[in-house]
Amino acid sequence: MAASFKDTLKSGEFIVTAEVGPPKGTDIGEMKQHIELLKDKVHGINMTDNQSSVMRLSSLVGCHIIKELGGVPILQMTGRDRNRMALQSDLISAAVLGIDTVLCLTGDHMTLGDHKDAKPVHDLESVQILKAVRTLESGKDLGGNPLKGAPSFCAGAVVTPEADPIAPQLLKFEKKIRAGAEFFQTQAVYDLDNFKRFMDYAAKFEVKILAGIVLLVSAGMAKFMNKNVAGIFVPDALVREMESVPKKEQLQKGIEIAGRMIRTLKEQSIGHGVHIMAIGKEAVIPEILQVAGLL
Secondary structure (H helix, E strand, C coil): CCCCHHHHHHHCCCEEEEEECCCCCCCCHHHHHHHHHHCCCCCEEEECCCHHHCCCCCHHHHHHHHHHCCCCEEEEEECCCCCHHHHHHHHHHHHHCCCCEEEEECCCCHHHCCCCCCCCCCCCCHHHHHHHHHHHHCCECCCCCECCCCCCCEEEEEECCCCCCCHHHHHHHHHHHHHCCCEEEEEECCCHHHHHHHHHHHCCCCCEEEEEEECCCCHHHHHHHHHHCCCCCCCHHHHHHHHCCCHHHHHHHHHHHHHHHHHHHHHCCCCCEEEEECCCCHHHHHHHHHHCCCC
Protein backbone atom coordinates (compact mmCIF):
# COMPACT_ATOMS: atom_id res chain seq x y z
CA MET A 1 0.00 0.00 0.00
CA ALA A 2 2.65 2.50 -1.07
CA ALA A 3 0.54 4.95 -3.09
CA SER A 4 0.63 8.57 -1.93
CA PHE A 5 -2.01 9.32 0.66
CA LYS A 6 -3.56 12.01 -1.55
CA ASP A 7 -3.99 9.43 -4.32
CA THR A 8 -5.51 6.99 -1.83
CA LEU A 9 -8.08 9.60 -0.81
CA LYS A 10 -9.12 9.91 -4.44
CA SER A 11 -9.20 6.15 -5.09
CA GLY A 12 -12.62 5.36 -3.57
CA GLU A 13 -11.06 2.57 -1.49
CA PHE A 14 -12.00 1.93 2.12
CA ILE A 15 -9.06 3.72 3.74
CA VAL A 16 -7.20 2.33 6.75
CA THR A 17 -4.67 4.32 8.75
CA ALA A 18 -3.04 3.46 12.04
CA GLU A 19 -1.12 5.29 14.71
CA VAL A 20 2.37 4.53 16.00
CA GLY A 21 3.78 6.18 19.10
CA PRO A 22 7.48 7.12 19.03
CA PRO A 23 9.65 6.10 21.98
CA LYS A 24 10.53 8.17 25.01
CA GLY A 25 14.25 7.86 24.32
CA THR A 26 16.64 6.86 21.55
CA ASP A 27 15.79 3.15 21.31
CA ILE A 28 13.70 2.97 18.13
CA GLY A 29 13.73 -0.81 17.83
CA GLU A 30 10.11 -1.44 18.84
CA MET A 31 8.87 1.52 16.81
CA LYS A 32 10.59 0.13 13.69
CA GLN A 33 9.06 -3.30 14.36
CA HIS A 34 5.59 -1.74 14.47
CA ILE A 35 6.22 0.20 11.25
CA GLU A 36 7.44 -2.96 9.48
CA LEU A 37 4.39 -4.83 10.76
CA LEU A 38 1.92 -2.22 9.48
CA LYS A 39 3.45 -0.60 6.40
CA ASP A 40 1.95 -3.07 3.91
CA LYS A 41 -1.36 -3.46 5.75
CA VAL A 42 -2.53 0.17 6.03
CA HIS A 43 -2.66 3.14 3.67
CA GLY A 44 -0.87 5.50 6.05
CA ILE A 45 0.87 5.52 9.42
CA ASN A 46 0.45 8.47 11.78
CA MET A 47 3.45 9.32 13.93
CA THR A 48 2.12 11.01 17.05
CA ASP A 49 3.48 14.37 18.23
CA ASN A 50 4.22 14.25 21.98
CA GLN A 51 0.86 12.52 22.42
CA SER A 52 -0.95 13.28 25.70
CA SER A 53 1.71 15.96 26.29
CA VAL A 54 4.33 13.32 27.04
CA MET A 55 7.81 14.14 25.68
CA ARG A 56 8.91 11.65 23.05
CA LEU A 57 10.94 11.32 19.85
CA SER A 58 9.72 13.89 17.33
CA SER A 59 6.99 13.14 14.84
CA LEU A 60 9.18 14.47 12.03
CA VAL A 61 11.99 12.00 12.74
CA GLY A 62 9.47 9.17 13.16
CA CYS A 63 7.87 9.98 9.79
CA HIS A 64 11.28 10.03 8.13
CA ILE A 65 11.88 6.50 9.45
CA ILE A 66 8.44 5.37 8.21
CA LYS A 67 9.34 6.64 4.74
CA GLU A 68 12.78 5.00 4.84
CA LEU A 69 11.12 1.67 5.71
CA GLY A 70 8.68 1.93 2.80
CA GLY A 71 5.55 3.13 4.57
CA VAL A 72 3.35 6.18 3.95
CA PRO A 73 3.89 8.67 6.80
CA ILE A 74 1.30 11.07 8.20
CA LEU A 75 3.02 13.84 10.14
CA GLN A 76 1.15 15.00 13.22
CA MET A 77 1.87 18.61 14.16
CA THR A 78 0.51 20.42 17.21
CA GLY A 79 0.58 24.10 18.07
CA ARG A 80 1.09 23.31 21.73
CA ASP A 81 4.88 22.99 21.53
CA ARG A 82 5.89 25.33 18.69
CA ASN A 83 5.37 28.91 17.63
CA ARG A 84 4.63 29.79 14.01
CA MET A 85 8.31 29.97 13.05
CA ALA A 86 9.01 26.47 14.33
CA LEU A 87 5.83 25.07 12.77
CA GLN A 88 6.71 26.49 9.36
CA SER A 89 10.32 25.32 9.66
CA ASP A 90 9.19 21.78 10.46
CA LEU A 91 6.70 21.81 7.59
CA ILE A 92 9.23 22.81 4.94
CA SER A 93 11.71 20.35 6.49
CA ALA A 94 9.12 17.60 6.13
CA ALA A 95 8.59 18.53 2.49
CA VAL A 96 12.33 18.31 1.81
CA LEU A 97 12.31 14.81 3.33
CA GLY A 98 9.45 13.75 1.04
CA ILE A 99 6.82 13.76 3.79
CA ASP A 100 3.75 15.26 2.15
CA THR A 101 0.81 14.42 4.45
CA VAL A 102 0.21 16.37 7.65
CA LEU A 103 -2.45 16.20 10.36
CA CYS A 104 -2.92 19.61 11.98
CA LEU A 105 -3.73 19.60 15.70
CA THR A 106 -3.99 22.04 18.57
CA GLY A 107 -2.54 19.46 21.01
CA ASP A 108 -3.47 17.87 24.32
CA HIS A 109 -3.36 20.05 27.43
CA MET A 110 -0.06 20.13 29.35
CA THR A 111 -1.78 18.96 32.54
CA LEU A 112 -2.22 15.51 30.96
CA GLY A 113 1.49 14.96 30.45
CA ASP A 114 4.79 14.43 32.20
CA HIS A 115 6.07 18.02 32.05
CA LYS A 116 3.32 19.82 33.90
CA ASP A 117 5.51 22.90 34.47
CA ALA A 118 6.15 23.35 30.74
CA LYS A 119 4.63 26.44 29.16
CA PRO A 120 2.29 25.68 26.24
CA VAL A 121 2.87 27.83 23.16
CA HIS A 122 -0.44 27.83 21.23
CA ASP A 123 0.73 30.59 18.91
CA LEU A 124 -1.39 28.85 16.27
CA GLU A 125 -4.26 26.41 16.80
CA SER A 126 -5.42 23.72 14.39
CA VAL A 127 -7.36 25.93 11.96
CA GLN A 128 -4.48 28.41 11.79
CA ILE A 129 -1.96 25.60 11.21
CA LEU A 130 -4.05 24.45 8.25
CA LYS A 131 -3.96 28.02 6.92
CA ALA A 132 -0.19 28.08 7.44
CA VAL A 133 0.15 24.92 5.34
CA ARG A 134 -1.78 26.51 2.48
CA THR A 135 0.15 29.78 2.81
CA LEU A 136 3.47 27.95 2.48
CA GLU A 137 2.12 26.17 -0.59
CA SER A 138 1.46 29.58 -2.17
CA GLY A 139 5.19 30.31 -2.01
CA LYS A 140 5.20 32.64 0.99
CA ASP A 141 5.61 32.29 4.73
CA LEU A 142 3.25 33.73 7.34
CA GLY A 143 5.30 36.92 7.41
CA GLY A 144 4.62 37.46 3.71
CA ASN A 145 8.19 36.61 2.72
CA PRO A 146 8.87 34.63 -0.47
CA LEU A 147 10.08 31.03 -0.25
CA LYS A 148 12.83 29.55 -2.39
CA GLY A 149 10.75 26.54 -3.37
CA ALA A 150 7.26 25.85 -2.06
CA PRO A 151 6.00 22.61 -0.47
CA SER A 152 2.90 20.66 -1.44
CA PHE A 153 0.85 18.82 1.18
CA CYS A 154 -2.18 16.66 1.72
CA ALA A 155 -3.56 18.28 4.88
CA GLY A 156 -5.93 16.78 7.43
CA ALA A 157 -7.48 17.54 10.78
CA VAL A 158 -9.44 15.99 13.65
CA VAL A 159 -13.13 16.10 14.53
CA THR A 160 -15.01 14.72 17.55
CA PRO A 161 -18.38 13.29 16.39
CA GLU A 162 -19.39 12.28 19.93
CA ALA A 163 -18.88 15.73 21.46
CA ASP A 164 -21.78 16.90 23.61
CA PRO A 165 -22.91 19.49 22.72
CA ILE A 166 -22.03 18.81 19.10
CA ALA A 167 -22.74 22.30 17.67
CA PRO A 168 -19.35 23.88 18.53
CA GLN A 169 -17.58 20.85 17.08
CA LEU A 170 -19.50 21.14 13.80
CA LEU A 171 -18.64 24.83 13.61
CA LYS A 172 -14.93 24.04 14.02
CA PHE A 173 -15.26 21.19 11.49
CA GLU A 174 -16.53 23.62 8.86
CA LYS A 175 -13.79 26.13 9.68
CA LYS A 176 -11.17 23.43 9.15
CA ILE A 177 -12.67 22.56 5.77
CA ARG A 178 -12.59 26.22 4.71
CA ALA A 179 -8.97 26.40 5.89
CA GLY A 180 -8.03 23.54 3.57
CA ALA A 181 -8.57 20.21 5.34
CA GLU A 182 -8.85 17.38 2.81
CA PHE A 183 -9.45 14.56 5.29
CA PHE A 184 -10.44 14.04 8.91
CA GLN A 185 -9.44 11.36 11.38
CA THR A 186 -12.03 11.41 14.13
CA GLN A 187 -11.59 11.01 17.85
CA ALA A 188 -12.80 7.67 19.20
CA VAL A 189 -16.13 6.45 17.86
CA TYR A 190 -18.08 3.73 19.70
CA ASP A 191 -21.71 4.66 18.99
CA LEU A 192 -22.11 3.82 15.32
CA ASP A 193 -25.66 5.19 15.12
CA ASN A 194 -24.39 8.54 16.36
CA PHE A 195 -21.50 8.43 13.90
CA LYS A 196 -23.92 7.73 11.07
CA ARG A 197 -25.84 10.88 12.02
CA PHE A 198 -22.60 12.84 11.89
CA MET A 199 -21.79 11.37 8.47
CA ASP A 200 -25.23 12.35 7.18
CA TYR A 201 -24.31 15.93 8.10
CA ALA A 202 -20.74 15.68 6.74
CA ALA A 203 -21.83 14.20 3.40
CA LYS A 204 -22.39 17.67 1.93
CA PHE A 205 -18.67 18.45 2.17
CA GLU A 206 -15.96 17.21 -0.21
CA VAL A 207 -13.76 15.65 2.46
CA LYS A 208 -12.92 12.12 3.53
CA ILE A 209 -13.83 11.04 7.07
CA LEU A 210 -11.95 8.20 8.80
CA ALA A 211 -13.68 6.92 11.93
CA GLY A 212 -11.36 6.76 14.93
CA ILE A 213 -11.21 3.25 16.41
CA VAL A 214 -9.55 3.18 19.84
CA LEU A 215 -8.81 -0.34 21.04
CA LEU A 216 -10.46 -1.17 24.37
CA VAL A 217 -7.98 -3.18 26.43
CA SER A 218 -10.17 -3.55 29.54
CA ALA A 219 -13.54 -2.68 31.02
CA GLY A 220 -11.67 -0.37 33.38
CA MET A 221 -10.28 1.59 30.44
CA ALA A 222 -13.79 2.03 29.01
CA LYS A 223 -15.11 3.31 32.34
CA PHE A 224 -12.12 5.64 32.77
CA MET A 225 -12.65 7.23 29.35
CA ASN A 226 -16.35 7.71 30.02
CA LYS A 227 -15.54 9.51 33.26
CA ASN A 228 -12.45 11.49 32.28
CA VAL A 229 -12.11 11.97 28.51
CA ALA A 230 -14.28 14.63 26.90
CA GLY A 231 -15.87 13.66 23.61
CA ILE A 232 -15.59 9.90 24.16
CA PHE A 233 -18.51 7.74 25.23
CA VAL A 234 -18.37 3.96 25.38
CA PRO A 235 -21.99 2.69 25.41
CA ASP A 236 -23.06 0.61 28.40
CA ALA A 237 -23.59 -2.40 26.15
CA LEU A 238 -19.91 -2.40 25.17
CA VAL A 239 -18.81 -1.95 28.78
CA ARG A 240 -20.93 -4.95 29.76
CA GLU A 241 -19.49 -6.95 26.87
CA MET A 242 -15.97 -6.21 28.10
CA GLU A 243 -16.99 -7.19 31.63
CA SER A 244 -18.50 -10.46 30.39
CA VAL A 245 -15.06 -12.08 30.11
CA PRO A 246 -12.24 -12.51 32.65
CA LYS A 247 -9.70 -9.69 32.86
CA LYS A 248 -7.02 -11.72 31.10
CA GLU A 249 -9.35 -12.12 28.09
CA GLN A 250 -10.51 -8.49 27.88
CA LEU A 251 -7.82 -7.42 25.40
CA GLN A 252 -8.98 -10.17 23.04
CA LYS A 253 -12.57 -9.03 23.51
CA GLY A 254 -11.48 -5.47 22.68
CA ILE A 255 -9.83 -6.73 19.49
CA GLU A 256 -13.09 -8.50 18.59
CA ILE A 257 -15.15 -5.35 19.22
CA ALA A 258 -12.79 -3.13 17.19
CA GLY A 259 -12.76 -5.56 14.26
CA ARG A 260 -16.54 -5.90 14.36
CA MET A 261 -17.01 -2.13 14.31
CA ILE A 262 -14.66 -1.72 11.34
CA ARG A 263 -16.48 -4.49 9.46
CA THR A 264 -19.84 -2.77 10.10
CA LEU A 265 -18.52 0.63 8.98
CA LYS A 266 -17.22 -0.87 5.75
CA GLU A 267 -20.23 -3.06 4.98
CA GLN A 268 -22.70 -0.24 5.65
CA SER A 269 -20.55 2.39 3.90
CA ILE A 270 -20.54 4.66 6.95
CA GLY A 271 -17.63 7.01 6.35
CA HIS A 272 -14.65 6.53 4.07
CA GLY A 273 -12.43 4.40 6.26
CA VAL A 274 -10.96 4.05 9.75
CA HIS A 275 -8.06 5.32 11.80
CA ILE A 276 -6.93 2.70 14.32
CA MET A 277 -5.42 3.83 17.63
CA ALA A 278 -4.14 0.88 19.63
CA ILE A 279 -2.19 3.10 22.08
CA GLY A 280 0.75 0.91 23.02
CA LYS A 281 -0.74 -2.28 21.54
CA GLU A 282 0.24 -1.65 17.92
CA ALA A 283 1.29 -5.28 17.52
CA VAL A 284 -2.35 -6.42 17.59
CA ILE A 285 -3.52 -4.13 14.78
CA PRO A 286 -3.11 -6.88 12.12
CA GLU A 287 -5.36 -9.11 14.24
CA ILE A 288 -7.97 -6.33 14.37
CA LEU A 289 -7.80 -6.08 10.58
CA GLN A 290 -8.21 -9.86 10.27
CA VAL A 291 -11.35 -9.78 12.44
CA ALA A 292 -12.61 -6.90 10.27
CA GLY A 293 -12.10 -8.99 7.13
CA LEU A 294 -9.49 -6.60 5.72
CA LEU A 295 -6.57 -9.06 5.66
